[in-house]
Structure formats: structure tokens, C-alpha cells
Amino acid sequence: xxxxxxxxxxxxxxxxxxxxxxxxxxxxxxxxxxxxxxxxxxxxxxxxxxxxxxxxxxxxxxxxxxxxxxxxxxxxxxxxxxxxxxxxxxxxxxxxxxxxxxxxxxxxxxxxxxxxxxxxxxxxxxxxxxxxxxxxxxxxxxxxxxxxxxxxxxxxxxxxxxxxxxxxxxxxxxxxxxxxxxxxxxxxxxxxxxxxxxxxxxxxxxxxxxxxxxxxxxxxxxxxxxxxxxxxxxxxxxxxxxxxxxxxxxxxxxxxxxxxxxxxxxxxxxxxxxxxxxxxxxxxxxxxxxxx
Amino acid sequence: xxxxxxxxxxxxxxxxxxxxxxxxxxxxxxxxxxxxxxxxxxxxxxxxxxxxxxxxxxxxxxxxxxxxxxxxxxxxxxxxxxxxxxxxxxxxxxxxxxxxxxxxxxxxxxxxxxxxxxxxxxxxxxxxxxxxxxxxxxxxxxxxxxxxxxxxxxxxxxxxxxxxxxxxxxxxxxxxxxxxxxxxxxxxxxxxxxxxxxxxxxxxxxxxxxxxxxxxxxxxxxxxxxxxxxxxxxxxxxxxxxxxxxxxxxxxxxxxxxxxxxxxxxxxxxxxxxxxxxxxxxxxxxxxxxxxxxxxxxxxxxxxxxxxxxxxxxxxxxxxxxxxxxxxxxxxxxxxxxxxxxxxxxxxxxxxxxxxxxxxxxxxxxxxxxxxxxxxxxxxxxxxxxxxxxxxxxxxxxxxxxxxxxxxxxxxxxxxxxxxxxxxxxxxxxxxxxxxxxxxxxxxxxxxxxxxxxxxxxxxxxxxxxxxxxxxxxxxxxxxxxxxxxxxxxxxxxxxxxxxxxxxxxxxxxxxxxxxxxxxxxxxxxxxxxxxxxxxxxxxxxxxxxxxxxxxxxxxxxxxxxxxxxxxxxxxxxxxxxxxxxxxxxxxxxxxxxxxxxxxxxxxxxxxxxxxxxxxxxxxxxxxxxxxxxxxxxxxxxxxxxxxxxxxxxxxxxxxxxxxxxxxxxxxxx
Numbered sequence: 001x002x003x004x005x006x007x008x009x010x011x012x013x014x015x016x017x018x019x020x021x022x023x024x025x026x027x028x029x030x031x032x033x034x035x036x037x038x039x040x041x042x043x044x045x046x047x048x049x050x051x052x053x054x055x056x057x058x059x060x061x062x063x064x065x066x067x068x069x070x071x072x073x074x075x076x077x078x079x080x081x082x083x084x085x086x087x088x089x090x091x092x093x094x095x096x097x098x099x100x101x102x103x104x105x106x107x108x109x110x111x112x113x114x115x116x117x118x119x120x121x122x123x124x125x126x127x128x129x130x131x132x133x134x135x136x137x138x139x140x141x142x143x144x145x146x147x148x149x150x151x152x153x154x155x156x157x158x159x160x161x162x163x164x165x166x167x168x169x170x171x172x173x174x175x176x177x178x179x180x181x182x183x184x185x186x187x188x189x190x191x192x193x194x195x196x197x198x199x200x201x202x203x204x205x206x207x208x209x210x211x212x213x214x215x216x217x218x219x220x221x222x223x224x225x226x227x228x229x230x231x232x233x234x235x236x237x238x239x240x241x242x243x244x245x246x247x248x249x250x251x252x253x254x255x256x257x258x259x260x261x262x263x264x265x266x267x268x269x270x271x272x273x274x275x276x277x278x279x280x281x282x283x284x285x286x287x288x289x290x291x292x
Numbered sequence: 293x294x295x296x297x298x299x300x301x302x303x304x305x306x307x308x309x310x311x312x313x314x315x316x317x318x319x320x321x322x323x324x325x326x327x328x329x330x331x332x333x334x335x336x337x338x339x340x341x342x343x344x345x346x347x348x349x350x351x352x353x354x355x356x357x358x359x360x361x362x363x364x365x366x367x368x369x370x371x372x373x374x375x376x377x378x379x380x381x382x383x384x385x386x387x388x389x390x391x392x393x394x395x396x397x398x399x400x401x402x403x404x405x406x407x408x409x410x411x412x413x414x415x416x417x418x419x420x421x422x423x424x425x426x427x428x429x430x431x432x433x434x435x436x437x438x439x440x441x442x443x444x445x446x447x448x449x450x451x452x453x454x455x456x457x458x459x460x461x462x463x464x465x466x467x468x469x470x471x472x473x474x475x476x477x478x479x480x481x482x483x484x485x486x487x488x489x490x491x492x493x494x495x496x497x498x499x500x501x502x503x504x505x506x507x508x509x510x511x512x513x514x515x516x517x518x519x520x521x522x523x524x525x526x527x528x529x530x531x532x533x534x535x536x537x538x539x540x541x542x543x544x545x546x547x548x549x550x551x552x553x554x555x556x557x558x559x560x561x562x563x564x565x566x567x568x569x570x571x572x573x574x575x576x577x578x579x580x581x582x583x584x585x586x587x588x589x590x591x592x593x594x595x596x597x598x599x600x601x602x603x604x605x606x607x608x609x610x611x612x613x614x615x616x617x618x619x620x621x622x623x624x625x626x627x628x629x630x631x632x633x634x635x636x637x638x639x640x641x642x643x644x645x646x647x648x649x650x651x652x653x654x655x656x657x658x659x660x661x662x663x664x665x666x667x668x669x670x671x672x673x674x675x676x677x678x679x680x681x682x683x684x685x686x687x688x689x690x691x692x693x694x695x696x697x698x699x700x701x702x703x704x705x706x707x708x709x710x711x712x713x714x715x716x717x718x719x720x721x722x723x724x725x726x727x728x729x730x731x732x733x734x735x736x737x738x739x740x741x742x743x744x745x746x747x748x749x750x751x752x753x754x755x756x757x758x759x760x761x762x763x764x765x766x767x768x769x770x771x772x773x774x775x776x777x778x779x780x781x782x783x784x785x786x787x788x789x790x791x792x793x794x795x796x797x798x799x800x801x802x803x804x805x806x807x808x809x810x811x812x813x814x815x816x817x818x819x820x821x822x823x824x825x826x827x828x829x830x831x832x833x834x835x836x837x838x839x840x841x842x843x844x845x846x847x848x849x850x851x852x853x854x855x856x857x858x859x860x861x862x863x864x865x866x867x868x869x870x871x872x873x874x875x876x877x878x879x880x881x882x883x884x885x886x887x888x889x890x891x892x893x894x895x896x897x898x899x900x901x902x903x904x905x906x907x908x909x910x911x912x913x914x915x916x917x918x919x920x921x922x923x924x925x926x927x928x929x930x931x932x933x934x935x936x937x938x939x940x941x942x943x944x945x946x947x948x949x950x951x952x953x954x955x956x957x958x959x960x961x962x
Contacts, residue, residue, distance in 0.1 A: 152788075159790065198757060199753065199754055202757055202782065203757060204788050215816050216787050216813045216817065
């Protein structure tokens, strides 16, 4: 079965499978048979840009060309969905600020540790890590703490946007006015995140399939990875979630999107029932006060 | 040889190619059998035929008798081609013919003796120094002059005393020229002998004597050379100046001070205009231009300011002229300043740069004025000069030039502001803050450079997060240079930046600013897909935790290639211990010949016995360059064993270049 394109190029089933598998092995993003049209549509522009005749040639380019790595990096920009906004999934953020952070403060303070490392994995254009920074900025209990928020994404295009920190109306659909007044200023027909918030956030490139780079980020207290693993198949989800487990300190938290769960993926995490949401936690090997 | 008559006839053929071919066909024949034909061909009208004959003879490894027969050809007065061919053949035989040559050195025929001396010089072995020393007393001036000349070529400093004596006793002009030239080549510093001093007064010898003193004289040559500065002949004045400069270069500090004192005393004398007249900054004699520039600076006469400015404007003399102009002091700079209103843009810019470089205080006003020059070139130079002079009052004017489009000037502005930030940080910080907000990445990069100069880690930490990779790169580099250990976390995150240049700089910076905690991330960075990042990470690991470098390298070496392997070898070289050198030895098996050569170089410097140990496989390497380098490395080692290996390698070597090297090395040992 083939689908026609506006450009006249079509992707055969075989071409779909081999290109899909190349993308999957690069980054874990999995296109089901139903998504063939989507893949074909998003990659059609690459054929004309590269001057290739058909998707078979494009597959060969991805596999053998000396610029194949750059191409794979570039197509992440067209293959990934980047739609996001500030203060998304407020109920989960409430659990974060009202329950998880206080618990982390209590546990870490008891250990004499006043650092907090939070990773927004798949941060897209940066709304999520900046939201986290805004929420933590005014928490009195965190005064004097060393807070590090790291946002990563596989798409280089969105990273530039995130680093620039300038947003338009659609990013503020769930943002209370007080946050806009407090942490943004007008800039280039948009609103720019203030320096005090940008200072708290570091944006970087990361392929969640790149175990080495993930290790280089160091250990985290909390990982936000919302609406990202839905693009992965089961094996890829398992691989990525197990890496998250390794990246978290004992007792660290993993926050997934509201429609995502670790059911059938892994039993490495404990599901904690908070008042505002259910959150996954890496069990403490040696809980505070326990005898070793 | 089946048909000698055919060969004889072929040698009489009118066809040059037929004559050459028949000689070539004699290769491999018993030399005694065909010697007659070869000697005939050595006197052929055609140089191609003669050349072929010489080659065939030398390749046949002739016996002593045949060499003696060859030398007899030197007596043939009627055929110059034959004599030259014979001489050439003997030279090719080298020291193989030494015994017979020495025997002929006392021949009654001066023509033969001359040829013998020339052949000895052509072979160039020190074995011929004694017969050549005898030959410098030969009654025939051609022979003695040739002997003197060849002693210079062979380069045995032991010949100097004999040459000096011979100069005194042999009054042949030709001989004395040759002997003095030989002394120039031998370059053995010594008190000026009376024999040489006596020759100075003879105009015909003055140039060559000054040349000679430039090579062999010690400080006692200085008065003679000082007199030579005003010699009536231009060539002699030039030679004296060059010789004095050479004398200065090779003197110890105390002597140098004395010599410089004697030059200082020439200030105000006629020597200065004489030197100025000789100084051609674009001329073909660069040694002369260098000497005059240097000497004029040491004399320190302000009259030399403008000629030295001309030298400063040239690429080859610029740095030397700067030194010389600096030595002239304010009086010299005053002369230059007077010229400024008459100078074109290029020279005005250079004058500003010069004033900045030499720190000429009276030129500050001119630099300030030049900041407003209509010429971008002059403004740019003035900006740099203001920075170098530390003119912090110029900061507003310098900042005012920032909007100029020319990148060259903005670089100069930033460089100046970096320097001036130490004197007056507030206005520079204000500029840096403004630049950090610019929409242009180049400006934000400039801001990073200024924040670095201001030691402002907080603002650098913000710029590390910039959307433009060049800004991140500059900021990361600055953090590394300033050793802000508190920002190590940012540097570690930069190791996963999407831009390899940023990752590379981060890996470097961690080596400078990081602590041992950075070793973990840096070890992971060794897996980066960009080899420059890997190399930077390896160097930083070695810098932070040299104690683990060896373990890291043990893991890395089996798979490393190219640039990473070169860096690994550099690190092993810096470690230099037994374990490190053992790892270097493993690289000798690598398929990349450049890497093998690199490893060979390290072992050669550090522990040559390891090359001895691996010589078998190195001489079996398919790459001739490696075999060549192995031979060179072995030749530099003491003891009998390396030489025995070289001899053994010579037996099997097939590559002509390597074989010829091995032959030379083996012969040198004998």
C-alpha cells in the first residue's frame, strides 16, 4: 500500500519500515503502521532539500552518507512534536510544589544536603523547566539551596527557542497573570523569561537513547518526562525508564504525563499516592533511619 | 662476454644511444673482463655514455687493482671528460678507494694531486683530513687552495690551527681566499690570529677576512670589525656589520655587554649614516638587513629612528625593528612623532601601534587624537595602542567606536577594553552588560570576553546558557581560564552540548577549573563521537587525576585511532614511566604508519632499548618511512647491538632510500 504526496513522491511499505527502524534505533521514537502517512508527510521536504528521487534513496542517505548523523539530528526537528505551554498539568505541579518538594527538603536537609537537581527530559521549547524554576523561586524553604534545573531535548531547533526564552501568547494559556508580571518582560513582540529564572535553568541537547550522555548529566532528585515516552514502543520505553532509574538518587521521583504509566514497563519504581497526583518514586535502598 | 669485437664496434658507433646501451649491457659481467670498454666509455664524447660507464664501474664493486687502474685515468691530460669521469667514479666508491687515493696524494703531477684532493673532498670522509692538511702546503697553489677548501667542507675543526699557519706562510692570494673561506665554514670561535690581523690591511682580503671573523673570531675580533664599519668598500662594510652581529649572537652575556658598549660609543659617529645608507629593508640580503637593524638599535642613535620605522613596517624585520626602536628610547620616538603628520594611513596606524608597544608616554596625545582619525585603519591601531598604554580616559571614545561595522575594529575594541578593565572596571562592565543584551551573537560573545576580563563569573554563567554556540563556547572557555570551580556543574552540562566545539572547550575547561569530581564526566566524554572532544577530555583527565591516566589509556588504546591515539601517545609521553612506555610499545603494531612513527619517536627519546627490542618487526614493517625512522633511531643509540641490527637490516633492505641510509649509517660507524 502506498500513499501519494503533494510532491508526487510516495513511501512504499518497505521504505516505511526501513526508515522507521533507522529512526527507532537512533532515538527510540517508534512510528506504528498507522503513522506511515505522518512519517511520509514529515520527511517529504527532506527529499527535495537533499535532491533525492525517492524514499529508498533517502534511506540510503540515512544509512551511508557522510552527513548521515547530521541528517538524523536535523530530522528530529520535524519528527518530534513540540507543542507545550507554561504550567501544564497543574494538578501534578501542585503535587510537585506542595508534597514532593517538601518531602525532598525534609529528607535531604536531614542528610545535610542542600542541593536539588531536577531534569526536564524532553523539555521542547523550555516552558516546563522555566515553570519549575518559577515555582521553586519563591519557596522560602529552599532559600540558600543550590538548585539546578536542566532541560534537554533531542531537537536542536527547539533548544534554541528554549535558550532564548522568548514566548508568544499560546505558551501562556495556563499561566496566571502574577507569574507573567513577576518573571517576564516584553521583548521582540513576545515575552522573555527574566534573568533570575534563566539563571536557574540550563538547556542542553540530549537523545534519551544516548546512555553515555545521560550519565554525564549526573544524578537527579527528580525527573520530569511528560508526554515523551508515548512516542516510544515498549522496548524503548523500558530502556529509557531504566536509565531514568539509574539517573535518580535513591528516593528520587519520576513525573510522567497524565496519560502515561509504567505498567508493563518496569517494576523498578514505587507508585506513591499523593493528594494531588500519583507519582513514581525510586525506592530508597537504605531509607533514612534504617539500619544498614 | 661472447663477442668483444661487437662491443668494441658498438662503442665506435655514431649513435650515442647504441654506445650507452652496450655499456649498460656489461652490468653483471666480470669487471676485469670488461674494464677496457668501461674505461673507453668514460672518455666518450657523450656525457650520457660517460655517466653510464661510471655507474656500471661503481656498481661492480671493483678490486684494489681496478681502483688503481681507474686512478691512472686521472693522468690523461688529453681528455678532460675521462678525468672527470674517473674522479666521479672514485667519489662513488667512497672510502673504498681511500688507500689508493692517499698513495696518489704525493704524485709528481700537480694535475693528478689536484684531482686527488678534489676527490677526497667529494667523498667528504674525515679519514682524508690528514692528507688534506698536508696538501695545504703543496707547492702548487691550485692543489693547496683546493685542499683548504675541502677541509672547510669536511668540517673538522681540528684543521683550524693548520689553516691559520698556512695562511701566514702561503702568500698566494688564491690560497688565502680559499683558506679564509674554509675558516668561515669551520666556524670555530677563537682569538683572532696574527696571521688574519695582518691580512686586514690588504684591501683585497678585507671582505673575506670580515666574513672569516664572523665565523671564527671571539671578542678580540671586535676592534677589527668596528674599523670595518667605515671601510672604503661597500662589500667590506656589509661584511663587517654582518660579522659583528654574528659575533654578538654567539657571545656570552658578559662579552655581549662589552660589545654592546663599544657599539653605544658609536652613537653620534659617522657609522650611523653609513649603516643607514646600507640598510635596505626590502633588499635581497636579509642577513645584512637583520644585522644593521640590530646594530642600529644597540648604537641607540635617534638618527636611525626613521630607517628603523621602515624596517618595522616589513614583515621579516618587524619584531627586530620594534626591539631596536625601543632601544632608541624617547629621543627616537620623538623623531617618529615628528614624522606622523606627513605619514599615510598605513604608517600612521603603525606609529600608533609602535607607541603602544614601546610605551611611549609622550605619544599618548597622538593616540587620543588618532581615535578620531577618519581612517578606520588608524582608529583600529589607536584603539589597540590605547589599551596597551592603559589610557582608561579613552574608554568612552573606544566604546563610541563599537558601532562601527568593521569586525577588525570591534575585535581591537574588545581587546583594549579587556586590558583597560583592570584600571577602570565600571565603564567596561556597563559595556559588557549592554553587549550581553544584544541581538547579535558576536556582541554577546564579546560580552563573554569582557566578563572574563572582569572576573565576573555570575554573568558568564548566564552566557553559558546562550542560544548561540559561539557565545556558549566563549563563556565556557572563559570559565575554564578563570578557574571558577563553583561553576564546574555548568561545565559538566556543557559536555553534552549539541555543538562539538562547546563540548571540546568544556572538556578543556574542566581540566583547568575542575576538580577530581570532573573525572567521571570526562571519562564518559571519551566516548564522544567527536575526536576533538575525546582528546580534550583525555588531556583534562591527565591534568586532574594523572594517577588514573594509565588505566584510562589501557582501556582506550585498543580501539583508539587517529587524533585520539596521537593524544594518547602524547599523554603517555608526558607520563614517561615504565608502564607508560610499555603501552607506547604496543602501538608499534598499529596499522597506521603515522602512529607507529609517533610511537617510535617517543621510544627513541625516552628509552631506545625498546627500539632495539622491537627492531625485528620494525624493519619488517611494509612502510619504508618506518624502516627509515627505525634506522635513524638505532643509529643514535650507543653500543654494538644497534649497529649489528643496522648491518643485518642492510642485507635485506630493498628500498633504495632506506638502503642508502643504512649504508651511510653502517659506513659512518666504520
